[in-house]
Amino acid sequence: MILIIDDDAAVRSSLTFLLKRAGFEPDAVPGPEEALAVVRRTTPQLILMDMNFTLTTTGEEGIQLLKQVKIFQPDVPVILMTAWGSISLAVQGMQAGAFDFVTKPWNNLVLLKSIRTAIELSEQKKEQETPLNRLDADNKFHFDKIIGQSAPLMEVLGTVSRIAPTNASVLITGESGTGKELIAEAIHTNSPRAKEPFVKVNLGGLSQSLFESEMFGHKKGAFTDAYIDRTGRFEMANKGTIFLDEIGDLELSCQVKLLRVLQDQTFEVLGDSRPRKVDIRVVSATNCNLREMVAERTFREDLFYRINLITVHLPALRERKDDIPLLARYFADKQSEMNGLPAVRFSSEALNFLQKLPYPGNIRELKNLVERTMLVSGKAVLEASDFESQCLHTTLSAKVEAVPSLDGLTLDELEKQTILQALKTHAGNLSHVATALGISRAALYRRLEKYDIPVDK
Ligand SMILES: Nc1ncnc2c1ncn2[C@@H]1O[C@H](COP(=O)(O)OP(=O)(O)OP(=O)(O)O)[C@@H](O)[C@H]1O
Ligand SMILES: [Mg+2]
Numbered sequence: 543m544i545l546i547i548d549d550d551a552a553v554r555s556s557l558t559f560l561l562k563r564a565g566f567e568p569d570a571v572p573g574p575e576e577a578l579a580v581v582r583r584t585t586p587q588l589i590l591m592d593m594n595f596t597l598t599t600t601g602e603e604g605i606q607l608l609k610q611v612k613i614f615q616p617d618v619p620v621i622l623m624t625a626w627g628s629i630s631l632a633v634q635g636m637q638a639g640a641f642d643f644v645t646k647p648w649n650n651l652v653l654l655k656s657i658r659t660a661i662e663l664s665e666q667k668k669e670q671e672t673p674l675n676r677l678d679a680d681n682k683f684h685f686d687k688i689i690g691q692s693a694p695l696m697e698v699l700g701t702v703s704r705i706a707p708t709n710a711s712v713l714i715t716g717e718s719g720t721g722k723e724l725i726a727e728a729i730h731t732n733s734p735r736a737k738e739p740f741v742k743v744n745l746g747g748l749s750q751s752l753f754e755s756e757m758f759g760h761k762k763g764a765f766t767d768a769y770i771d772r773t774g775r776f777e778m779a780n781k782g783t784i785f786l787d788e789i790g791d792l793e794l795s796c797q798v799k800l801l802r803v804l805q806d807q808t809f810e811v812l813g814d815s816r817p818r819k820v821d822i823r824v825v826s827a828t829n830c831n832l833r834e835m836v837a838e839r840t841f842r843e844d845l846f847y848r849i850n851l852i853t854v855h856l857p858a859l860r861e862r863k864d865d866i867p868l869l870a871r872y873f874a875d876k877q878s879e880m881n882g883l884p885a886v887r888f889s890s891e892a893l894n895f896l897q898k899l900p901y902p903g904n905i906r907e908l909k910n911l912v913e914r915t916m917l918v919s920g921k922a923v924l925e926a927s928d929f930e931s932q933c934l935h936t937t938l939s940a941k942v943e944a945v946p947s948l949d950g951l952t953l954d955e956l957e958k959q960t961i962l963q964a965l966k967t968h969a970g971n972l973s974h975v976a977t978a979l980g981i982s983r984a985a986l987y988r989r990l991e992k993y994d995i996p997v998d999k
Pocket of ligand 2: 722723787827
């Protein structure tokens with residue numbers, strides 16, 4: 543049974559009708575008192591709760607009710623309904639343990655999707671699955687590009703296999719190079735949307751002015767440079783999955799626009815006021831700490847909850863050292879295959895050595911190290927010393943050379959060197975540095991933090 547709580551009789555009857563038609567068993571009550579009476583004696587599958595009751599306009603009553611319901615039924619998912627104007631109320635509700643929020647007037651499809659997702663996820667929780675093992679994982683799912691069988695990785699794959707079939711929005715966190723993009727693809731590939739598009743957008747590289755036409759598309763003539771119609775990423779991703787990469791780098795003004803689309807799954811193409819509906823699953827990734835950014839008010843809390851029904855955290859490579867030999871062999875084999883060369887082997891000292899490195903650049907760094915060492919040494923059996931000299935080479939070249947030689951640097955090292963160089967050129971003036979690099983100040987700050995570059999702000 544789904545419990546509907548709303549003081550408006552018209553809302554109760556239309557929700558009841560909608561849910562019945564969708565195959566659920568709704569039961570509607572007008573207020574907190576009746577609702578508490580219900581949750582005391584039965585356990586609904588889900589609760590759909592209005593936040594604004596007529597008596598008060600602050601929504602205080604709604605939050606109170608939510609907290610009380612949570613005491614009686616801590617495991618029942620609650621979906622809040624609130625007007626756009628009082629979305630901050632939904633945020634408070636999420637903090638108090640609501641599962642999701644929907645804005646009024648609601649979009650039937652969005653609401654039903656949220657309800658189904660909530661029920662699917664809460665049923666899975668009850669099943670308490672045993673940890674996934676690699677063999678089962680490979681038999682049941684498509685994880686072929688994801689190498690490893692360490693406990694931390696298997697936990698990630700376990701979560702992915704449970705949530706992939708749902709429509710839940712997923713936030714993937716983890717340091718640079720830990721495989722966030724790979725996991726985003728795996729969520730799509732293992733979902734019912736697998737045959738539909740997977741559209742990747744790098745929000746980190748998007749300036750504010752580009753954001754709208756990139757995401758929503760534009761009609762010819764919508765603005766000066768709009769010479770032809772352009773299809774936005776949301777439209778391209780229709781029925782499939784949209785992957786919002788580096789979402790922590792999105793400017794605040796764009797965040798509210800993104801929230802609107804995700805909330806209603808409708809948007810307007812620039813120069814065309816006809817709203818368009820889309821059906822998309824949202825997967826986001828970041829190596830920023832969004833919780834901290836929410837506390838600092840550089841990331842909207844409502845958007846944070848919207849993209850984050852599920853969080854998948856990817857452990858750093860140093861937390862899954864057991865996987866290093868497997869990964870090293872995998873990258874070596876792929877490289878040999880690509881160049882049509884015979885496979886190389888690793889001495890056991892070499893594998894030991896590889897397991898001891900710190901890998902600030904995680905799997906990407908390991909991959910680069912293996913590939914570079916193979917190229918430079920040209921040997922059939924790689925020894926610890928071969929890797930050692932490659933490591934020395936990078937640390938030295940990164941430290942000594944003022945102008946970095948591109949050779950042998952990972953993308954991250956290259957980025958760091960470029961920033962250091964720009965800081966020098968512009969005598970530490972951050973606005974100038976940001977302009978010179980073509981990124982926002984916020985994006986620059988985050989990179990300074992990421993690479994531990996000290997500056998006086
Ligand atoms: N478990 C894994 N097995 C095989 N390859 C992996 C694995 N994890 C990551 N990789 C590889 O490592 C590289 C980095 O992965 P990916 O681009 O997904 O990282 P990321 O977390 O998105 O990094 P960033 O934050 O810098 O964007 C890619 O070449 C990817 O294929
Ligand atoms: Mg990435």
